[in-house]
Amino acid sequence: MRGVHRLAVAVLLPCCAAAAELSPELWDRPRSASAVMAQGAIRQVVAEYHARPASRLVIVHDGRQATQMQAEELRAWLVALAVDAERLSLRAESAAAGLRIEVVD
Numbered sequence: 001m002r003g004v005h006r007l008a009v010a011v012l013l014p015c016c017a018a019a020a021e022l023s024p025e026l027w028d029r030p031r032s033a034s035a036v037m038a039q040g041a042i043r044q045v046v047a048e049y050h051a052r053p054a055s056r057l058v059i060v061h062d063g064r065q066a067t068q069m070q071a072e073e074l075r076a077w078l079v080a081l082a083v084d085a086e087r088l089s090l091r092a093e094s095a096a097a098g099l100r101i102e103v104v105d
Contacts, residue, residue: 036081045102058090060096
Protein backbone atom coordinates (compact mmCIF):
# COMPACT_ATOMS: atom_id res chain seq x y z
CA MET A 1 0.00 0.00 0.00
CA ARG A 2 2.85 2.37 0.83
CA GLY A 3 4.27 2.04 -2.71
CA VAL A 4 0.93 3.12 -4.17
CA HIS A 5 1.04 6.36 -2.18
CA ARG A 6 4.57 7.11 -3.32
CA LEU A 7 3.58 6.52 -6.93
CA ALA A 8 0.62 8.88 -6.61
CA VAL A 9 2.85 11.62 -5.19
CA ALA A 10 5.44 11.10 -7.91
CA VAL A 11 2.77 11.39 -10.59
CA LEU A 12 1.15 14.46 -9.03
CA LEU A 13 4.27 16.51 -8.27
CA PRO A 14 5.27 17.33 -11.87
CA CYS A 15 1.84 18.74 -12.67
CA CYS A 16 1.79 20.83 -9.52
CA ALA A 17 5.27 22.26 -10.00
CA ALA A 18 4.64 23.08 -13.68
CA ALA A 19 3.13 26.52 -13.01
CA ALA A 20 3.28 29.09 -10.24
CA GLU A 21 1.91 32.53 -9.51
CA LEU A 22 4.63 34.99 -8.56
CA SER A 23 4.37 37.05 -5.42
CA PRO A 24 3.84 40.79 -5.99
CA GLU A 25 6.23 41.42 -3.08
CA LEU A 26 9.14 40.49 -5.36
CA TRP A 27 8.69 43.85 -7.09
CA ASP A 28 8.52 45.91 -3.87
CA ARG A 29 12.30 45.93 -3.38
CA PRO A 30 15.46 45.90 -5.47
CA ARG A 31 16.07 42.54 -7.12
CA SER A 32 19.21 40.45 -7.23
CA ALA A 33 19.95 36.93 -8.39
CA SER A 34 19.63 35.65 -4.83
CA ALA A 35 16.31 37.52 -4.30
CA VAL A 36 14.87 36.04 -7.49
CA MET A 37 15.97 32.50 -6.64
CA ALA A 38 14.80 32.92 -3.04
CA GLN A 39 11.25 32.87 -4.40
CA GLY A 40 9.99 29.33 -3.81
CA ALA A 41 7.69 29.45 -6.83
CA ILE A 42 10.55 30.39 -9.14
CA ARG A 43 12.86 27.72 -7.68
CA GLN A 44 10.20 25.02 -8.13
CA VAL A 45 9.39 25.93 -11.71
CA VAL A 46 13.06 26.27 -12.72
CA ALA A 47 13.79 22.86 -11.15
CA GLU A 48 10.89 21.35 -13.11
CA TYR A 49 12.18 23.03 -16.30
CA HIS A 50 15.65 21.51 -15.77
CA ALA A 51 14.12 18.09 -15.08
CA ARG A 52 12.29 18.17 -18.43
CA PRO A 53 14.94 18.87 -21.11
CA ALA A 54 12.42 19.29 -23.94
CA SER A 55 10.32 21.81 -22.01
CA ARG A 56 10.07 25.59 -22.26
CA LEU A 57 9.40 28.30 -19.70
CA VAL A 58 6.63 30.80 -20.36
CA ILE A 59 6.15 33.94 -18.30
CA VAL A 60 2.49 34.92 -18.52
CA HIS A 61 1.48 38.51 -17.76
CA ASP A 62 -1.74 40.50 -18.04
CA GLY A 63 -0.56 42.74 -20.88
CA ARG A 64 -0.39 45.95 -18.86
CA GLN A 65 2.84 47.90 -19.26
CA ALA A 66 3.89 47.47 -15.61
CA THR A 67 3.52 43.67 -15.61
CA GLN A 68 5.05 43.38 -19.07
CA MET A 69 8.12 45.21 -17.76
CA GLN A 70 8.21 42.89 -14.72
CA ALA A 71 7.97 39.86 -17.04
CA GLU A 72 10.83 41.19 -19.16
CA GLU A 73 12.96 41.80 -16.06
CA LEU A 74 12.21 38.30 -14.75
CA ARG A 75 13.15 36.88 -18.16
CA ALA A 76 16.49 38.73 -18.02
CA TRP A 77 17.17 37.40 -14.49
CA LEU A 78 16.36 33.83 -15.52
CA VAL A 79 18.64 34.06 -18.56
CA ALA A 80 21.40 35.46 -16.31
CA LEU A 81 20.81 32.46 -14.02
CA ALA A 82 21.46 29.99 -16.90
CA VAL A 83 17.98 29.44 -18.29
CA ASP A 84 18.32 29.07 -22.08
CA ALA A 85 16.89 32.23 -23.70
CA GLU A 86 15.69 30.15 -26.66
CA ARG A 87 13.48 28.12 -24.30
CA LEU A 88 11.99 31.12 -22.48
CA SER A 89 9.18 33.32 -23.76
CA LEU A 90 6.62 35.89 -22.63
CA ARG A 91 2.88 35.67 -23.28
CA ALA A 92 0.22 38.29 -22.63
CA GLU A 93 -3.18 37.05 -21.44
CA SER A 94 -5.81 39.63 -20.54
CA ALA A 95 -7.31 37.20 -18.00
CA ALA A 96 -3.97 36.77 -16.15
CA ALA A 97 -3.72 38.17 -12.65
CA GLY A 98 -0.18 39.48 -12.22
CA LEU A 99 2.64 37.18 -13.30
CA ARG A 100 2.69 33.42 -13.69
CA ILE A 101 5.57 31.23 -14.80
CA GLU A 102 4.83 27.90 -16.50
CA VAL A 103 6.75 24.90 -17.74
CA VAL A 104 5.30 23.68 -21.03
CA ASP A 105 6.25 20.81 -23.32
